[in-house]
Each structure stands twice: as structure tokens, then as C-alpha cells.
Amino acid sequence: MLIHRSQIAPADADREWLGALPRRDRLIDSLESMAAIGLQGDGSVCRRGFSPADVQGRDQLACWMQEAGMQVRVDAAGNLIGRLEGQDPSLPVLMTGSHLDTVPTGGRFDGVLGVLAGLECVRALSDVGRRLRHPLEVVAFADEESTMVGCKGMAGTASMDPSAYTTSNGDPIDINLERIGGHWSSLPSAARPDSAVAAFLELHVEQGAVLEQRRDAIGIVEGIVGQRRFSIHVKGQANHAGTTPMGLRHDALAAASRIVLAVEEMARCHPGDPVATVGRLEVWPNAANVVPGSVSMTVDIRDLDSTVLDQLVSCLQEELESIGLATGCAIRLEPQFQVSPTPADALVMATIETVAEDLGLSMSRLPSRASHDAQEIGRRWPMGMIFVPSREGLSHSAAEFTSDSQCLSGTAVLLHTLEQLDRVLS
Known part of the structure; x- marks a missing residue:
């Protein structure tokens, strides 16, 4: 059941969410804890793909996933996957997630918000003793900022030519994958069958100033350019x-x-x-x-x-x-x-829109002009992206900022969109 707009005031940082909803304190604590891994003196975050900080961040996430009752594994492409079984395990998975790795002077929200929001959705469902009909997977895709080997591996679009991958540390892709639990020679095994995924959702900070200029709380991504x-x-x-x-x-x-x-x-x-x-x-x-x-x-x-x-x-x-x-x-x-462009799925977009409206959150549609894991996943399965505002459009820097209430609003939209899709998808 979706929460009515009278129960939420997204602009009020002191307003508590009611019902089976994500918890502000838990979400923000997770974001702050992850930001401390790879924190630099200038306030930026450096967790380059396959680095010790990346491994540490992934280990922390795996621990949180296990504590939330999820089955945790790493596939051959290095994707860290937490799975919460559904009421009907024969159904294809509903999937959400993003990435933990950063650019050299990254921010606290790019990628990581989508992963930890997915984790918070699992925690919120557990708070009220609920499971979806579909299995729910939260994925931290491997090395989004450089090779995108994780999302390409899962989508079956990854090259088996090692020279096709320019890694941030200069080490060969096979050695890097081993560092995070992947396995280069088994990379094709990371590809999921067409029937394996019902839909994929990615929550992400906009990394632009369009939503801020429009004064909208939620961006419904029409596709990735x-x-x-x-x-x-x-x-x-x-x-x-x-x-x-x-x-x-x-x-x-x-x-x-x-x-x-x-x-x-x-x-x-x-x-x-x-x-x-x-x-x-x-x-x-x-x-x-x-x-x-x-x-x-x-x-x-x-x-x-x-x-x-x-x-x-x-x-x-x-x-x-x-x-x-x-x-x-x-x-x-x-x-x-x-x-090639990757359009978002019409049903997924419409569901995000319905959820945002029910929560009383202003919204508008816009394209994503940056690449995301959803670009590759969306080539195979129905895909949608939810954007929340980035202050002044700044990203990939210590100045990257999205408020606690904006992060919470995006997570609430993610949770209820997953719930709605769980009802209508087979």
C-alpha cells in the first residue's frame, strides 16, 4: 500500500516517514560510513575500482547485506549481489543497485546512493516482516567508472579481449577481477538469461542542475543517451x-x-x-x-x-x-x-511517476546524459532510473551534495516502485 501525500513533507528535514518506509537515520548512517572508506583530505572520496578502498567498501556492503538477511555472492564479472528470496522464488528477480567505485576525487553520493538505497529497501521490508512476490536483488556493479565490466558482464555484452579494458590502476582486467572475487576466464557465466530479470531500477543523483532549476524532487529518466x-x-x-x-x-x-x-x-x-x-x-x-x-x-x-x-x-x-x-x-x-541509446521502459517510467505523485513529490522527465550501469542492463531487460537533485549540478568532486531529505525521498520512491512492479509483473 502506497503512503498518501498527506503523510509526507519531503522538504521538512525533521519530518519522520510513517509506515513501511525507509528510515532516515539508517540510510544516512550507511552513506556516511561508506563515505569514510576512501575519504581524502579535501573531503572527496577515492574508491577506484579494484583498489583496496573498493574492496573494503564491498566487504562492508556484504556484511550489511548478510545482516539484512540476504544471500550474498560475487559473480564472475565481479558484481556483488545480495538476494532476498521472494514469496515465489520461481519468478524472475526485481533488481536494483548501482556502483560503489568512484573517480579519483569522487563525491559521497554518485553510485553509492543507489546501492545503499536498495539495501535500505530490503531493511524497510524486513522491518514490517514483508517479502515481495519476486526475489529482490541489490547489486553493486563492478568498476562502473572505468571498464563497466560488471554491468556488461551481467548483460552479456562484455568483451573477452583483455585489451578492451583500460583499468584505472593499469593492471590487467583478469588480475583486477580476482581481487574482488570475480573470475576472468568464467566471465561469460555472469550473463543472465533473458527470463532471469523482471525489471531493473537504479536510483542515482542527477549529476546536473536540471531538477534543481525546475524545483522538482524527482527525475524520471526517459533513457540514457x-x-x-x-x-x-x-x-x-x-x-x-x-x-x-x-x-x-x-x-x-x-x-x-x-x-x-x-x-x-x-x-x-x-x-x-x-x-x-x-x-x-x-x-x-x-x-x-x-x-x-x-x-x-x-x-x-x-x-x-x-x-x-x-x-x-x-x-x-x-x-x-x-x-x-x-x-x-x-x-x-x-x-x-x-x-547506442538505451530507452527506459514505459511501464517502469509510468510506475515511478504514479509513486512520486502519490507521495506528493514534484517530478519531471529528463534524459540521462551520463552513462550508468542501467545503460547496459537496459539493453536486455525493462529498465528505469530515478534521479534526485544534485546541488548546483556538481558531481565527481568533494562539492557533490544531495540533502538527507532528498536521498530519503528518492529511496521511498524506489521502494514503492519496486512494490508496485512486484504486483503487476509476472
Whole structure:
């Protein structure tokens, strides 16, 4: 039974949740305890995948899972999985989770909130002696910030080529997996059958400022964007900056500057809401008195619609041809990688929306423009993501902040969405 909006005031940090609901003190204590593992002097958190701090965090989570009555195991892809059996163990699992690993100067909420919120859902159900019809699994996926070997392994999309994995510590993937209880040679065994999962839910901090600007408590993620990333190489002619007249120059940096503006303009002017970014420039010879002879740059293009991505790439190619002709520079576009979009499941999104409304929480829909474990899991099974606000959109830093009440609101939405899906899914 869902709690009525009259029973909750999410903006009031002193208001207690009523009924079979997550407990604020327990959730926040868990978040603070995990943040202490890998805590740095500047307030950031460093739990790189496969590091001693990562192992320590996983060990702590496994202990909490066992105390909550869950069966705990690590699969071949290094995923730490806690399972609470359901009333009907023949049903496919309802799954939730995220990751514990961080970037070098990570925050206290990215990834870890989704894992510990899932644990709190299990604890809240246990508080009232309830089990879902479906088995419920909480997963801490392995190494989300670097290789994503965990979610790819479970989805069956992981490469068996060790060279395909660039790890943060530089060690081979097989050695790293052994450190956390995985097993490289058995990696294919981590893939679940199609019938194994009923739905996957991931709670995550937004890592952007959209919800804060909209003053919404909950974000219903429409999907995780696809990415197209390219290198662009501009070849001009290096020459003396003082003796080369403007009309006789083939200035690679001037051409690159036009490309930067063209990339920005094509995203701004395209219907919908794509994003495109020039993130890196390398100029040669990079001297004050030399006309630049060559520039290498990266372009990152993201959108939820593959057709839009195709249109933007086509537009970029046309712009590069035009700029090359206008500047007399040779311009080469070189693909780096391509990631397909992963749409969220319509039923899961609608259920999140219904739950948030019943709890009296303001909400809106938005895409996720960052990658998450849900991106790979959602390629195989119905997927949904719940966002809670990030103050000023800051993430991957010590300044990352989501309030206690916002974390609790997101966890309540997660719990009741799982309960609702448990009722309607077979």
C-alpha cells in the first residue's frame, strides 16, 4: 500500500516517514560510513575500482547485506549481489543497485546512493516482516567508472579481449577481477538469461542542475543517451606569424575555431535537446610567433534518439567540408567510439511517476546524459532510473551534495516502485 501525500513533507528535514518506509537515520548512517572508506583530505572520496578502498567498501556492503538477511555472492564479472528470496522464488528477480567505485576525487553520493538505497529497501521490508512476490536483488556493479565490466558482464555484452579494458590502476582486467572475487576466464557465466530479470531500477543523483532549476524532487529518466565521439584532425601550414600575410595563411587553429563554433551551433539549433562538445584541443607547434600548422580535437555528441545522432554527424561532416574549403586546410574526421541509446521502459517510467505523485513529490522527465550501469542492463531487460537533485549540478568532486531529505525521498520512491512492479509483473 502506497503512503498518501498527506503523510509526507519531503522538504521538512525533521519530518519522520510513517509506515513501511525507509528510515532516515539508517540510510544516512550507511552513506556516511561508506563515505569514510576512501575519504581524502579535501573531503572527496577515492574508491577506484579494484583498489583496496573498493574492496573494503564491498566487504562492508556484504556484511550489511548478510545482516539484512540476504544471500550474498560475487559473480564472475565481479558484481556483488545480495538476494532476498521472494514469496515465489520461481519468478524472475526485481533488481536494483548501482556502483560503489568512484573517480579519483569522487563525491559521497554518485553510485553509492543507489546501492545503499536498495539495501535500505530490503531493511524497510524486513522491518514490517514483508517479502515481495519476486526475489529482490541489490547489486553493486563492478568498476562502473572505468571498464563497466560488471554491468556488461551481467548483460552479456562484455568483451573477452583483455585489451578492451583500460583499468584505472593499469593492471590487467583478469588480475583486477580476482581481487574482488570475480573470475576472468568464467566471465561469460555472469550473463543472465533473458527470463532471469523482471525489471531493473537504479536510483542515482542527477549529476546536473536540471531538477534543481525546475524545483522538482524527482527525475524520471526517459533513457540514457547514445554517444558518438570523434577525433578531428586539421592540417594547415605552419609559418612565421609576422611575415605571413593574412590572405596567404592556412591557419589550422583558425579553422579549428570555426569547427568549435559550428559544433555548438548545430546542437543549439537542432530540434529537441541534443548536446555536442569539443572537449580537447592539441595545437602544433603551439608557439606565440608561429601560425598554427595542425590541430587535433575531440567532438562528443549525445542524444536519446539514434536518428538525431545520425543527423548531427551528417551535419558535422558537411560543416567540416565547408570549413576546409574556406580555410584551405585539410580536415579529417576519425571515429573514436559509438554507444547506442538505451530507452527506459514505459511501464517502469509510468510506475515511478504514479509513486512520486502519490507521495506528493514534484517530478519531471529528463534524459540521462551520463552513462550508468542501467545503460547496459537496459539493453536486455525493462529498465528505469530515478534521479534526485544534485546541488548546483556538481558531481565527481568533494562539492557533490544531495540533502538527507532528498536521498530519503528518492529511496521511498524506489521502494514503492519496486512494490508496485512486484504486483503487476509476472
